[in-house]
Amino acid sequence: MSTITTSGIESAYGATAFPSTTAIPDALVHSQSRVSAVIEGDSPALHVPYIATQSTAQIVKEGDAIPEGGAAASEMIVYTRKVASIETITNEAKSSEQMTQMLTASLNTAVMDKANAVFLQNPKPGDSETSPTGLFNLEKVNAGTLTGSLDAIVEGIAAISSKGGTPTSIIMNHGTWAKLLLLKYTDGRPMIAPSVADSPTPMLYGLPVVLTKAAPDSKLLINDANEVISAVGSVNLNGSEDAEFSKDKYMLRGTFRLGWGVIHPDRLAVITVAE
Numbered sequence: 001m002s003t004i005t006t007s008g009i010e011s012a013y014g015a016t017a018f019p020s021t022t023a024i025p026d027a028l029v030h031s032q033s034r035v036s037a038v039i040e041g042d043s044p045a046l047h048v049p050y051i052a053t054q055s056t057a058q059i060v061k062e063g064d065a066i067p068e069g070g071a072a073a074s075e076m077i078v079y080t081r082k083v084a085s086i087e088t089i090t091n092e093a094k095s096s097e098q099m100t101q102m103l104t105a106s107l108n109t110a111v112m113d114k115a116n117a118v119f120l121q122n123p124k125p126g127d128s129e130t131s132p133t134g135l136f137n138l139e140k141v142n143a144g145t146l147t148g149s150l151d152a153i154v155e156g157i158a159a160i161s162s163k164g165g166t167p168t169s170i171i172m173n174h175g176t177w178a179k180l181l182l183l184k185y186t187d188g189r190p191m192i193a194p195s196v197a198d199s200p201t202p203m204l205y206g207l208p209v210v211l212t213k214a215a216p217d218s219k220l221l222i223n224d225a226n227e228v229i230s231a232v233g234s235v236n237l238n239g240s241e242d243a244e245f246s247k248d249k250y251m252l253r254g255t256f257r258l259g260w261g262v263i264h265p266d267r268l269a270v271i272t273v274a275e
Contacts, residue, residue, distance in 0.1 A: 016237050020256060023235035024112040028119050028212065029258050030232075032135075032169065032225050039080055039233035039257045045130065046231050049075045050263060078231050079130045080259030081118055085110040087252050104237060107254035111235060115258055116214035120171070120221070132260050135171075135223065135268065136216055142269035146220075149183065150191055150204070156222045156269035157205060165224040165267025171210045172220035177202075179218070179273050222269040230260035 021030060029035070037048045055069030085107050089099070122134035133139075142159040146152040153170070160167050172180075183191040196202050202209040207222070215221070238253045262268065 017234040018237070020232050020235050020258075023108050024115070024256070027112045027258075028116045028171075028210070028214065029230050029260065032119070032171065032210070032223055033228035033230035033260055034226055035230050035232055037078070037231035039231050039259070041233075042082065042257065043080060045077055045079050046259065047075045048078045048229050048231055048261075049073065050229050052263065076229055076261045076263065078229060078259040078261050079132050080231065080233075080257050081122070081131060082255055082257045083111050083114045083118065084253065084255040085114070086254075088249050089252065090249055103252055104254075107237065107252060108235065111254045111256045113214065115256055116212060119258070119260065120212070120214045121216055135221055135228065135262070136219060136270055138262060138265045138268065138270075140265040142222075142266060144269065144271045145274055146180075146271050147274040150180070152271050153204065153220070153222065156271055157207070160222060160224060160267050160269055163264065163266045165227060165264065167207055167222050168225045169208050169210050169223050170204055170220055171212065171215055171223055173213055173215040173217065174211050175217055176215065176220055176273055177209065177211055218273045218275065220271050220273065222271065224267045227263045227265075227267045228260055229263060230258065233257035 020027060036050065037046050039046065050073075051071055052074040053070060053072035055071035057069065058067055060066050087103060087107065089103060118132075118134065120134050120136050122132060122137065124133045124137050124139070125131045142156055142163075144152040144156050157167050181190065181192055181197050185191060190197070192204070196204070202211075233256060236253075236255045238255075240251055240253075
């Protein structure tokens with residue numbers, strides 16, 4: 001279950017910025033990427049540093065020169081997107097602390113849900129566009145088709161490892177998970193043990209299964225979160241009565257900016273689950 005932090009009545013009375021880890025702690029960008037930069041203001045792009053090639057260590061004889069480790073520093077241009085939602089309430093409703101808290105929570109939920117959907121399914125930008133591509137739509141990822149068994153997941157994990165990656169999770173929606181739970185051996189036994197199916201935090205092959213409605217139907221992503229470099233801003237909650245003054249109403253707005261990029265797409269895998 002997602003955790004949404006209600007920021008209290010103060011969020012409805014002017015501009016308030018909250019760390020995204022506090023306002024929307026369950027946003028996938030936090031757990032499924034390496035947050036390497038904080039977005040200040042409305043920056044459309046950031047230069048985010050990362051280590052493209054990890055340093056190596058050697059066995060060195062006493063007195064010999066220690067060879068260079070070979071680490072290669074680089075930077076990635078991370079393009080960002082702003083997610084926003086706005087609601088209008090009456091001034092009578094605004095005077096209720098409970099209503100304000102519920103509406104604040106609703107705005108946070110809306111912002112988080114959209115951020116998750118963009119993070120996983122944002123389409124590949126056109127030639128003249130600059131926006132991050134959702135993890136399920138990346139090019140050059142390992143691809144496979146799951147038909148009648150879980151072998152494609154094993155093969156995806158192996159492919160990521162062979163490219164130097166370390167799989168960290170398997171992401172899918174509940175409908176795709178249900179399809180996997182229905183897979184059975186020829187003797188009728190389920191391929192996924194009931195203890196796994198019943199767990200609130202299921203795991204497959206040692207990897208946590210992340211269930212989210214933001215994932216597309218009939219696909220799963222084997223992720224290496226260390227390869228996904230991201231930047232996030234604050235969750236900004238603002239209130240104003242100016243636009244709806246003549247109607248004696250109040251408007252609440254929530255915004256959140258995020259961006260990401262993938263260092264080595266071939267250290268991720270997208271598996272299509274056949275019907």
